[in-house]
Amino acid sequence: MTRRTITRRDLLKTSAVLGAGFAAPMIFTRGAMAYTNEPKGATVTFGFNVPQTGAYADEGADELRAYQLAVKHINGEGDGGMLATFSSKALKGNGVNGKKVAYVTGDTQTKSDAARASAKRMIEKDGAVMITGGSSSGVAIAVQGLCQEAGVIFMAGLTHSNDTTGKDKRANGFRHFFNTEMSGAALAPVLKNAFGTDRVAYHLTADYTWGWSQEGSIKKYTEQLGWKTAAAVRTPLGAGDFSQYITPVLNSGADVLVLNHYGKDMVNSLTQAVQFGLRDKQVNGKDFAIVVPLYSRLMAQGAGENVKGIFGSTNWHWSLQDEGSKAFVKSFGKEYGFPPSQAAHTCYCQAILYADACQRAGTFMPSEVGKALEGFKFDGLGNGPTEYRAADHQCFKDVLVVKGKEKPTSKFDVLEVVEVTPRSQVEYPAEMLGGELGPFNNGTA
Amino acid sequence: MDAFVLQILNGLDKGGAYALIALGLTLVFGTLGVVNFAHGALFMLGAFCAVTLQKLLSLEKVTEDPTQLTAWGTPMEIRTPYIETWLGDLGTTLIDYSVPVSILLAIPVMLVVGVVMERGLIKHFYKRPHAEQILVTFGLAIVLQEVVKSFFGANPIPQPAPEIVAGSADIGLLLGMDPGTVVYPWWRMVYLLFSAVVIGLVFAFLQFTTFGMVVRAGMADRETVGLLGIDIDRRFTIVFGLAAVVAGMAGVMYTPILSPDYHMGMDFLVLSFVVVVVGGMGSLGGAVAAGFLLGILQSFASMNEVKTILPGIDQIIIYLVAVAILLIRPRGLMGRRGVMES
Incomplete structure (x- = not known):
């Protein structure tokens, strides 16, 4: 019986072969992934990060309803909502870039650390290619920073502080909601x-x-x-x-x-x-x-x-009589039995705008999607003609001044629109609020 | 002068709420030796007794008007409260007075909640360390909060005061000042009076009834009272129920001041604990005195003149005073020797 001994040379050879074997798939995978969470299968995953517990849980629930409705419409289910009135006709009701939209949800708890943790989980574990939602500026700014580092697009939910698209703006972050x-x-x-x-x-x-x-x-x-x-x-x-x-x-x-x-x-x-x-x-x-x-x-x-x-x-009110608002209220009301809030509206718009930009760009790569959103002019989403300004990623559109209604006809009918202030009156130079967008980050490259 | 009077009034009505919650908290600690972190939740449950009654009184008969459509295309609903249909003006009055009437609902409900809480959970932790009592009662508070949130949602639910006391009183006129100088809401004065009456009743109950005498004896020396053949445990269970009733009533009457939401108990809990510690653990008089003292100090610390000199003082004054008092009197203002001391 011969006894085979392992020499130092054998050990080195074996290690080199095994090391190369293990590393090869990683190198190929890394090369194949052009950007963070590039979707490879039949679906693309959006991450809806909304307050599901805590003081803004009701607002968060309304945001989530709107996102779910938007996903339905993007995938060609339901009555299509505002897709029918949206000026861009890139989305055909068959998903985005040939992929059906799936989603995962996170709970921000209206706490910056919890919101970052849930966004991180959706990006790293669930493969979300975009994060959206929230009901607080503190949360929006924190999550926007995280998305910039991770290389995914952040479509802000309800955030009203100037800082979100001012001193804390980031290239990967976009806000549809108005500001102070x-x-x-x-x-x-x-x-x-x-x-x-x-x-x-x-x-x-x-x-x-x-x-x-x-x-x-x-x-x-x-x-x-x-x-x-x-x-x-x-x-x-x-x-x-x-x-x-x-x-x-x-x-x-x-x-x-x-x-x-x-x-x-x-x-x-x-x-x-x-x-x-x-x-x-x-x-x-x-x-x-x-x-x-x-x-x-x-x-x-x-x-x-x-x-x-x-x-x-x-930012928006369900009593508006433009075609986009009427279509959204009808779609949302039929689905849930009550009218949508402004939080629901802005979140629905953000999901549609992101999907539309991906479709127009022909990819989910953040830099290309961002370029498709920058300077994008659109109409039919309930706020009249709107522009995603390239310089700060802030949407510019008409702003509503409202007043508490003296004689409400239902529990939803508490506000009345007294003035639709045109976009030209609320516009300001991008440099006024400070901050730097910096470059887009595509993450894994 | 007017600012001084207004802040005294603010402090008194705030202190009334602190004192009512702290009274129950210290009563439970003094009798059962339990640090009950679910006490704030009892305040919140009381407030939701008012919400529940208002919702019951406002139950509506819904009919559809096919001639009018909602914005989403369904027939418009016409809603009429049943109670108005059945009782006419009396029904309207009942809805208007739903907050004070809720006291009648809150007393039995909170008594049952208190007794069930004590018999079902807390009694198993009498002999356990305080840290475990805190953990289990804090957990219970979170469970109660989430249950309430699942039924009523997370948003505050407004509870208007009865129309007759919905406005404000010109107190300045009574004090010889110009009209409109010192204006204070009627309901806040009702709340202050209510606090004083409830505190008085609790003290009278403990001071002038046989039951109260036994409870006080039990607080002083539980073992000896037990050796006399008195079932002190049963009495202490009733005391727990009584504390729950006091917290619940405080919650009911506070609803027109602070629209109730599921988290309101937690907002008061920490402050009430500070009140109990400052007053002296287990001291009823101390809890009441500290409640009013800290309420008034908090109000004065919020004055612009004070905040200009010491920015942010309004947010820490209570804790600063607590630290100062505990340094000077480690047992609190009226604390007894031997409480929480090994």
């Missing part, structure tokens, strides 16, 4: 007509990125009208009882209260301000006024009767 700068520009003329130019405003502001952005924009535009600012007080997020912040307003000499609050904070601060008699008060010989710069129909329902007669702005 546009809210200020749209609201100012309406406030001037309603309340005049000799007013003193008192701001209560949620103490985080969106609140600061909103306060800055409204101050800028109202002061340009001639209004004075008595005080701008920062309130902790989720304060609950705002009475200690509202009582100083009573004798501050201010005759307008601007509530730079959103969600639960808006519901509570507005309700409490009305309870303190601010809506019925007279100051400086004028009727006291309350302004809520960013309205959400879902949140306005929470404030009940207190929203009556109070001005604000919104």
Whole structure:
């Protein structure tokens, strides 16, 4: 019996062969994957990252409904919704680039770290080629940064801070929703007509990125009208009882209260301000006024009767009578039994716009899809003629100024559109808000 | 002067809520020795008793009007509350007074919830370390929150105060000031009065009834009371139910001030614990005194004049005061020797 001994030379040879064997498929795979999560099969996966738990869970649920409806329409199911009114006819109702759209979902919890973790999971484990959704600017900015690093496109959901497409903008990130700068520009003329130019405003502001952005924009535009600012007080997020912040307003000499609050904070601060008699008060010989710069129909329902007669702005409203809005409301209402929120609208549009851009580009490669979105002009998605500005990846379109309805006909009918501010009035130079887009990142290359 | 009066009023009504929650919390700790992190959830459940009653009273008969269509093409619905059809004006009045009427629903419901919670779960943790009690009660609070969210959603649900007290009172006139100088919502004053009455009733119950005497004796020396042949466990179970009722009633009456949502209990829980610690663990008087003290301090710290000098002080004042008091009086304002001390 011979005994075979392994020499040092044999070991080296075997290791080299085994190493090359293991490395070969990796090298080929790496070469074959032109960009992160390039779809190879019959489907392409979108990642819907929305708040499914936490304070904005209801808004997140509406976003998810809209995404699911968009996927149906892209894949050729249902009544087609706004695809029928969308000016681009690239999508034919048979998926995108010959692939049916599938999706995975994540829960942002309206927390930046949780949102990044769920987006990361969808990119790395589920193979999502695009991430979209969210109900908070803090979350949007965090996830946008992650998508830039990972090399996937981020189509922002509901995010209103200037920073998302301002100082924190990224090449891979795109926003359809409007921002605080546009809210200020749209609201100012309406406030001037309603309340005049000799007013003193008192701001209560949620103490985080969106609140600061909103306060800055409204101050800028109202002061340009001639209004004075008595005080701008920062309130902790989720304060609950705002009475200690509202009582100083009573004798501050201010005759307008601007509530730079959103969600639960808006519901509570507005309700409490009305309870303190601010809506019925007279100051400086004028009727006291309350302004809520960013309205959400879902949140306005929470404030009940207190929203009556109070001005604000919104990205979209289901009562609009253009063909795109009517088609979307009909499609969404038939599917779910109630009208969509502005969050649902912006998310539906983002899913359609992304799919359309991929179809036009003929690929899902972020740099090519991004170029297809940059400077893209379209109509028929509910906001009139719109442009995805190339310089900052911000959509420019008409902005709605709304008012709490005095005589609502149903629980959904809480806001009425008082002004459609044309795009030309809300447009600003891209460099005004700072930031650099930088280059597109395709990830794995 | 007007700002001073307004912040005192703010502090008192805020302190009323803190005191009511902290009272139940410290009562449970004083009797059962349990650190109940689900106590905030009891406040929230009380608030949702008001929501439930309002929803029941507002149940509507839905008929369709085929002549009018919704924006999505289905016939428009015409909704009429059943109670208005059946009772006419009385029905309308009941809907208007749904918040105070909810107290009648909240008392039995919260008593049952409290007793079931104590018998079904918490009694198994009496002899376990405080850390385990905190974990299990905190977990219970999360379960209760999620259950409520699954039924009622995540958004706040407005609960208007009765029309008669929906406006605000010109208190400045009573104090000889100019009209409109000190204006305060009627409902907040109702809440303050309500807090004072409930606190008074709880103290009277413990002070002037035989049951209360036994409970106080049990709080002082549980073993000796047991040796006298008194079933102190049964009484303590009822005390747990009583604490749940107090938290629940506080939640019901707070709904016109803060539209209830599933998370409202957690928002109050941490502050109420600070109140209990500052007042002295297990001290009823301490909880009430600390509740009002911290409520008033928080209100004054939110004044612009104060925030200009010390930015952000309104968000940390309660914790700063808690640290200062515990440094000077480690057992809290009225804490008893031997509580939470090995």
